[in-house]
Every structure is written in C-alpha cells, then in structure tokens.
Amino acid sequence: MHISVIGTGYVGLVTGACFAEFGLTVTCMDSDSKRIGKLEKGEVPFYEPGITELVAKGIRDNRLTFTTDIAKAVDEALVIFIAVGTPSRSDGSADLSYVEEVGRGIAKHMTGYKVIATKSTVPVGTGEKLREVIKASQKQPIRFDIVSNPEFLREGSAIEDFLRPNRVVIGADSAEAVAIMKNLYRPLYLLETPIVITDIPTSEMIKYASNAFLATKVS
Numbered sequence: 001m002h003i004s005v006i007g008t009g010y011v012g013l014v015t016g017a018c019f020a021e022f023g024l025t026v027t028c029m030d031s032d033s034k035r036i037g038k039l040e041k042g043e044v045p046f047y048e049p050g051i052t053e054l055v056a057k058g059i060r061d062n063r064l065t066f067t068t069d070i071a072k073a074v075d076e077a078l079v080i081f082i083a084v085g086t087p088s089r090s091d092g093s094a095d096l097s098y099v100e101e102v103g104r105g106i107a108k109h110m111t112g113y114k115v116i117a118t119k120s121t122v123p124v125g126t127g128e129k130l131r132e133v134i135k136a137s138q139k140q141p142i143r144f145d146i147v148s149n150p151e152f153l154r155e156g157s158a159i160e161d162f163l164r165p166n167r168v169v170i171g172a173d174s175a176e177a178v179a180i181m182k183n184l185y186r187p188l189y190l191l192e193t194p195i196v197i198t199d200i201p202t203s204e205m206i207k208y209a210s211n212a213f214l215a216t217k218v219s
C-alpha cells in the first residue's frame with residue numbers, strides 16, 4: 001500500500017521511516033525545500049537514535065521518497081497522514097492554520113477516495129473542522145474519511161516507541177477507514193499491541209489526556 005506523510009518534521013519523518021520499515025511505500029512531503037533536499041541525500045535534520053539508518057534503508061529499498069509537491073503526495077497515496085506543527089498561540093490555544101492549509105491542499109489535488117489521518121496533536125473537534133475545510137475546498141465532491149491517529153512517541157526513543165508502541169489509537173467513523181488503518185499497523189499484531197478503535201473526538205481527547213497525565217507526572 002502507498003501512503004503519504006505531509007509535514008516531514010520530527011513526527012512526520014519517524015512515521016514515514018517506520019511505515020517504510022513495516023513494508024509500505026511512503027512519500028514524505030514537506031513545504032521546506034531545504035529539508036527535503038537534505039533528506040533526499042539521507043541527511044536527517046535532527047538527532048534521534050536509529051533514524052538515519054532507517055531513512056537510509058527506506059531510500060535504498062525504494063520504499064521511502066521525499067517531495068515538496070503536495071499534488072504528487074496526494075495522488076499516490078490511499079492514506080495521507082498530516083504531521084505538521086500545531087504550535088501554541090499566546091493565549092494557549094493551538095494554531096491549526098498549518099493543518100487547515102494541508103487540508104485545503106489535499107482537497108485541491110484529490111481525485112479519488114482517501115483516508116486523511118491526523119498524527120499532529122489537535123484539540124477535540126479538529127477532525128470535524130478538517131472535514132468541513134476539505135469539503136469546502138473540493139472542486140467536486142469526492143469521498144474521503146477523516147481519521148485521528150495520534151502519536152505517542154518520545155524524543156530519544158521515537159523509533160522504538162513507534163515500532164513497539166504501548167497502544168495504537170484509531171479514531172474513525174467509517175468501517176472502511178478502520179480496516180485500512182488496521183492494515184497499516186498489521187506488523188504490530190505479532191507483538192499483540194492493543195489497537196484501540198474509537199470515534200474521532202475520543203481519540204483526540206485521549207492524546208490530550210495522555211499529554212496532561214505525563215505533564216502532571218513530570219511536575
């Protein structure tokens with residue numbers, strides 16, 4: 001199966017490289033052409049144990065490619081992950097402008113059914129908002145499903161956390177999208193990783209609750 005990851009920062013690159021390791025064909029897209037140029041040569045712009053080797057392996061095996069072209073990333077993939085930043089505004093709210101911009105880009109270029117999955121950490125209700133943004137930006141109505149699939153990796157053990165997670169959370173309201181998402185994570189069945197299937201707002205809340213719990217523990 002072919003998937004794309006939009007936003008090739010920390011989470012996006014780990015996601016892309018690890019899905020390539022699972023055997024999927026992955027296109028990683030980013031609007032930062034310098035970053036993409038380096039990644040095409042196997043140069044990773046941050047330190048994380050194991051990532052450089054995994055990226056090199058993905059490139060060598062022709063399972064991992066990089067682009068700045070969103071049209072290409074949308075066209076090739078059945079599942080499109082959104083992994084762009086969601087920085088805090090001065091009032092503490094999340095800035096969703098990057099997520100919405102990607103939503104509009106996907107809408108403009110899609111020509112067939114897509115599963116659009118948020119990996120970015122987003123407030124409850126963002127999935128619904130994203131659905132409206134995409135619908136409003138489509139040239140003609142094309143079927144798609146929204147999925148919330150939050151990332152729980154920790155910097156410093158990101159690869160291990162992705163390849164051997166404590167759980168995978170999939171929030172969706174379509175049986176077809178759930179089946180496609182479960183298929184992506186099939187290698188984890190051997191590890192008996194719990195796969196939590198829920199609705200989109202609950203999945204979004206699980207990530208925020210988990211972050212709040214961890215922050216409380218650190219405090």
Ligand SMILES: NC(=O)c1ccc[n+]([C@@H]2O[C@H](COP(=O)([O-])OP(=O)(O)OC[C@H]3O[C@@H](n4cnc5c(N)ncnc54)[C@H](O)[C@@H]3O)[C@@H](O)[C@H]2O)c1
Nearest residue numbers: 007008009010011030031032083084085086098120121151
């Ligand atoms: N870093 C972590 O440990 C971690 C863990 C779990 C979840 N998250 C969440 O994942 C999301 C991404 O975090 P990150 O640390 O990877 O961010 P990051 O800043 O490292 O990467 C974001 C990338 O998105 C790209 N981008 C921005 N707008 C774009 C667009 N319109 N099209 C294509 N690319 C675009 C940027 O160029 C950048 O490379 C955030 O919501 C964050 O809260 C982060």
